[in-house]
Amino acid sequence: MRYAIPLVVLVALIGLFIFGLQSDPRLVPSPLIGKAAPAFDLPTLDGQPQRMSQADLQGAPVLVNFFASWCAGCQEEHPYLMQLSRNSQVKLVGIDYKDAEADLRPWLTRKGNPYGQILTDLEGRAGIDWGVYGVPETFVLDAKGTILYKQVGPMTPEVWEHEIQPLLKATS
Amino acid sequence: MPFDANTPSSPPGRGPGFALHMHLRNAKNWIPACAGMTKRLGAALLLLTIFTANAEVETVHPPIPLTEQQEALYKGLLPELRCLVCQNESLAESQASLAADLRYEVRGLVAKGQDEAQIKKYLTDRYGDFVLYKPPFEQRTALLWAGPGLLVLLGLIMLVAYTRRTRGVPTAPPKNDEAALKKILDDAP
Secondary structure, eight states, rough: OHHHHHHHHHHHHHHHHHHHSOOOTTOOTTTTSSBBBOEEEBBSSSOOSSEEEEEHHHHHHOEEEEEOOOOOOHHHHHHHHHHHHHHHHSEEEEESSOHHHHHHHHHHHOOOOOOSEEEEETTHHHHHHHHHSSSSSSEOTTTSSSSEEESSSSSHHIIIIIIHHHHHHHOO | OOGGGGGOOOOOOSOHHHHHHHHHHHHHHSOOOOOHHHHHHHHHHHHTTTSSSSSOOOOOOOOOOHHHHHHHHHHHHHBBOSSSSSSTTTTTTTSHHHHHHHHHHHHHHHHHTHHHHHHHHEEEHHHHHGBSSSSEEEEGGHHHHHHHHHHHHHHHHHHHHHHHHTTTTTOOOOOOOOHHHHHHHHHHH
16 A cells, blocks of 8 residues: 555656657647648749749648658658559649759659649748748648648658548548 | 768868768658767768768858847847757757758848847747747646646645654654673673
8 A cells, every 4th residue: 555656656657758758859830730821932843833822722722742852751752642643632732942953853753743833942931931840841731721731751641541631521 | 071071972062061961861761960060970970871962952141230239139039949950959059951041030030120029929930839948838838837846846745744744753762672682791791
């Protein structure tokens, strides 16, 4: 009986530590969830149209994927983005983050282009406005341009099926 | 920076440390690693053999002149802001390229005449309270702020309870084995 309290404290601490170990300390929750997509005005890679802004993201759900040809996580998620671009109901917009066009073009040719539209954010200013602190990061926008979800790190089938699809279903 | 000389893929005009930066970035899945000196050396040793063609384009930031007062505000603000990439470093210390970009943003806002609160709002609107080393007191952070005080209070309560319980209770004198003592005394010469 005299061990009851220390035992309870021990179990509580173990629980706390397990909880702590499972959460990612580097994950920064985005304050943009539930808000309208930040304003931007960026050149497109193919020049048609020459520039795009946040208004051009409205009309249908969109995945806005900040990526770069120099980023390893982007290579990791690339095959899955290709798969998504083939068979999903959402549009993919890539924002090429602090990347040289001369590096990006061969990267796309070699690996394939999953994006409906690619915007270039050479200086990372749009990245700052979107609260991007690494690549890849993917934002899910509904048809009105409201941010529903942010994925930090590579997109995976699990995240798509368990987090994003239910959100898209709920809004459509 | 001795390792840069050995790294063949450093593009011209992008400054020293660039190639290492690039290797560090590519080595991790997602978050570009901090560019602290020890980490740089360690990572350089580890990654000397890894070759990647592409590299992040480091933004060149032109200098922004500030008045003396503005400079003081800028210098005072930076240590209170947390680098998102190297989360144990402030914006003042971090060598991550995002930190350089954010320093430039902050400097620009200071030059535009914004005050501390406006600049902090600019950053928390984008990155959340995470960028502040001192988060605001609100419901979500109540435990964080009040926690240490609560723990001290709990300790005091336990201490008082313990001393009350034991105070005034006479401690029994140690029980001596009289027979054994007597035997020792008797045996003594």
